[in-house]
Amino acid sequence: MEKTKVEELFEWLDHTTETIQQHQEEPYLDSLSFTMEIMFLGEVPEDTDDILTHKLQQALQGLDLDHFQTGEIRKAVQLAILKGMKDSTQQQHLITPETVAMLVGYFTEKLAKSKEQLTLFDPAAGTANLLTTVLSRLEQEAEAYAGEVDPTLINLAALNANLQKQKVEFFHQDSLRPFLLDPVDMVVSDLPVGYYPDDIRASEYELRADEGHSYAHHLFIEQSLNYVKPGGYLIFVVPDFLFDSDQSDKLHSFLQENAHIVGVVRLPESAFKSEKQIKSILLLQKKGNGAEAPKQPLLAQVPSFKNANAMADILGKMNQWFAQYTGSSQNH
Structure with a gap:
């Protein structure tokens, strides 16, 4: 089956977030913020260490944001946030369906x-x-x-x-x-x-x-x-x-x-x-x-x-x- 654009973008977000998470040992949601930041800026902040920078630059090369509509971006981000919230136990970390x-x-x-x-x-x-x-x-x-x-x-x-x-x-x-x-x-x-x-x-x-x-x-x-x-x-x-x-x-x-x-x-x-x-x-x-x-x-x-x-x-x-x-x- 062909992947929908939402799935395609979610997988990119999830994979990139996990890369950051493994590297920085931070919670998924904090790593997701970093992923969304580089996605928005289109580049990796200068104070990021070399190995992670290299991995993230590679990830960015595989992403063309103009290929997605706003609604698709919203839904993919939503899926990634939902995944992160499953790991976080705080009750107030819930998302409106x-x-x-x-x-x-x-x-x-x-x-x-x-x-x-x-x-x-x-x-x-x-x-x-x-x-x-x-x-x-x-x-x-x-x-x-x-x-x-x-x-x-x-x-x-x-x-x-x-x-x-x-x-x-x-x-x-x-x-x-x-x-x-x-x-x-x-x-x-x-x-x-x-x-x-x-x-x-x-x-x-x-x-x-x-x-x-x-x-x-x-x-x-x-x-x-x-x-x-x-x-x-x-x-x-x-x-x-x-x-x-x-x-x-x-x-x-x-x-x-x-x-x-x-x-x-x-x-x-x-x-x-x-x-x-x-x-x-x-x-x-x-x-x-x-x-x-x-x-x-x-x-x-x-x-x-x-x-x-x-x-x-x-x-x-x-x-x-x-x-x-x-x-x-x-x-x-």
Whole structure:
């Protein structure tokens, strides 16, 4: 069988990364950053030792980046990152699956239709797979911003965006601290789930826990609302149990006060390893600037991504819903 271009590029990335890894005895993901750097620059940094330089120059000779489309580069990098994450045990080192990222891109496209220019922010960007997938779907000019606290991930994210020729400004910081950022039109994010360890910082949030640690995913929702314009939209990948947890009453009343729930779309169980990991996509609109709640929020259950007919059917229904929703909100 002939290899696809994605496989071809992944094998090059993987082989080159392993060469660096064996030579420098660093984790796979750090070696992958180095691979992506030489791939982007087209040359080996001068302070690399001779033997490795020679091997990497040979590898670069066998690579023609112009031979690949942006989407192929994104998918090949994604496969290499996934391979590296299998070795790393940290729970937060997870990547948004391509199918889920594409759906978030679809919602972004629908909600941003009327805007000629768009500013986007992902406060928990990880390796920027979600953000770059969304950017690749937009037709209008977009300025993107991203926050990420993990040094390995933000390094991969910046290289990932560069290789895809996407302009993204990165903030290397804890995203629950204040940003030097003007409010944006839209926030898209796959929210980190779990407890936030910094109780002092959390105490500044309305959605802090009454006792014990607060939920990071709740604080991220509140923080995101701080950085979106009145009437702006937020698209979150959230845990399925978001509205059934011990702190969800507080979240519910906070959202009622500050946002309109535009939709909740449950992702297929088949896309996740266990029931506990099932996610939904939550669509919100910040109140203000004439924003009105939809007559009927979009509530949908996405079928298995492998079932093409059912998938076409649900997309048809969602397209209809958006046509009504954006039609009525724009005449207003």
